[in-house]
Amino acid sequence: MKLTWKGAVVVAAVAGLLTGCSNPGAPAESTGEVTWPAQSTKLDGTTLTVWAAASSTKTADSVIAGFEKATGAKVNVVTIPDPYEQGVQTKVATGDKPDLAFWQPTSSQLTALNAAQNLQPLTNAPWLSNYKDNLADITGQVNGTRYAALFSAPAVQGVYYNKDVFAKAGITKTPKNWEEFIAAARQIKDKGTTPFFDFAGGGSSWATQWWVQVQLADAAKAGLWDRVNTGKEKFTDSTIQTAVNNYNNLIKDGLFNSNIKTATFEDQGKALLAGDAAMVVQINGFAEQLQQRADTATLNKKIGFFPISPTGNVATVIPDQGNALVAFKTGDSNREAAARQFLAYWLGDGYSGFVKAQGAVSIEKGVDTPSSVPDALxxxxxxxxxxxxxxQASAIANPDLYINLGDMIQGTKTPQQVTEATQQQFAGLAKAQGAAGF
Incomplete structure (x- = not known):
């Protein structure tokens, strides 16, 4: 499951990476023409190293097998222990680089790797015209230069719900805004079922932040993160503070599972599938957990999905490390070209096989989504x-909001202390980047 990112970047590692920006000997960013070898160019004797999170170690198996057969190259996947992003940043800061790595293709996380210095630009990539909709523009770039190859749809924050529980409560239509969403929850509670399920147990509370972020969708559309990025608005100001307060109040009102302090991600999937809870706010990786628990026909019968925002059904997008790859500047021009060739193969001749092997939704024109993919996903x-x-997609740095919210659930932070701690860390990360306003 593509859930290893946790949102934060390590201040020390980021500071080290960003310091490299001022190194007069650092290679200049290349934004011009990039050559793309033919997908089947022979690469006998070439070995590529790919860094992957524990959850992504097997993701490229079908692609690697096809690429090795077509080119004669060898591709080794090396698992970087969790927390993956922090481990990668620390290694890169010390000069240790792979040829390719799974990476969250957001501007903030690409900046955390100092993309201009450390990553190959993927200018004029041959697969870009194959993307559906606006996926070529939605993520993967910094300052207009592409550094990440998106191979699966970015995750979105939204509501997975149990259709049987909705029917039992007499709810025949999915909520069309936040007010209807909460009204449906209270109606479900009145019928004797837990409306919402979340977790802050087992030392993990990463999903808590989705509850805050979906409430910020309208504000995000109106430029919230641009204001936060320039210091004109803070996490402690009313927009984000109100979202945190609302989440806390819903918990206090008894709309969540009573074991929220100790529950885990696995408990969440079990509860929704069994109808012990009606709804969860989650990302695509949650659907993947459900796929491990039930067949497609069962999921289609029981589980639905709808996006939610304060005034409508707008989703909040959050690309993660399981969506994209980056290619590093290693100083070996032959391996760098081979890394680009691997990306071209994955998004080219190898894509149909990848989608089938992973049971993933296709993001390319002319490649069908397998029938095994559940309707909710x-x-x-x-x-x-x-x-x-x-x-994660729009802020210049990603503080530990989820950890602070977990502390709030455990009773060790107030809602105000959540935003204060988050703002303090964000400001430190932004200052380390040299961002104006900090």
């Missing part, structure tokens, strides 16, 4: 073209 992906950016 297809609906989530369909929400991407009109989605707004999440904190």
């Amino acid at each position: 297809t609906a989530a992906v369909a929400a991407v073209p009109t989605a707004v950016g999440s904190m």
Whole structure:
């Protein structure tokens, strides 16, 4: 499941990476023409190293097998222990680089790797015209230069719900805005079922932040993150603070599972599928957990999806490390070209086989989505073209909002302390980048 990113970047690692920006000996960013070898160019004797998170170690298996057969190259996948993003940043800051790596294709996370210095630009990539909708523009770039190859749909934050529980409560239509969403929850509670399920147990609370971020969709569309990025608005100001307060109040009102302090991600999937809870706010990786618990026919019968925002059904997009690859500047021009060739193969001749092997929604024209993909996941992906950016997608740095919200659930932070801690960390990360306003 593509859930290893946790949103934060390590201040020390980022500072080290960004310091490299001022190195007069650092290679200049190349934004001109990039050559793309033919997908089947022979590469006998060439070995490529790919860094992957534990959850992504097997993702490229079908692609690697086909690429090795077509080219004679060898591709080794090396698993970087969780927390993946922090481990990669620390290694890169010390000069340790792979040829390719799974990476969150957001501007903030590409900046965290100092893309201009460390990553190959993927200018004029041959697969870009094959993307559906606006996926070529939605993510993967910094300052107009592409550095990430998107191979699966970016995740979106939205609501997975149990159709049987809705029917039992007499709810025949999915909510069309936040007010209807909460009204449906209270109606479900009155019928004796837990409306919402979330978790802050097992030392993990990463999903808590989705509850805040979906409430910020309208504000994000109106430029919230641009204001936060320039110091004109803070996490402690009313927009984000109100979203945190609302989440806390819903928990206090008893609309969540009573074991929220100890529950885990696995518990969440079990509860929704069993009808012990009606709804969860989650991302695409949650559908993948459900796929491990039930067949497609069962999921289509029981589980649905709808995006939610304060005034409508706008999804919040959050690309993660399981969506894209980056290619590093290693100083070996032959391996760098081979890395680009691997990307071209994955998004070219190898893409149809990849989609089938992974049971993924296709993001390319002319490549069909397998029938094994559940309707809920297809609906989530369909929400991407009109989605707004999440904190991870649109902020220049990603503080540990989820950890602070987990502390709030455990009773060790107030809602005000959540935003204060988050703002303090964000400001430090922004200052390390040299961002104006900090």
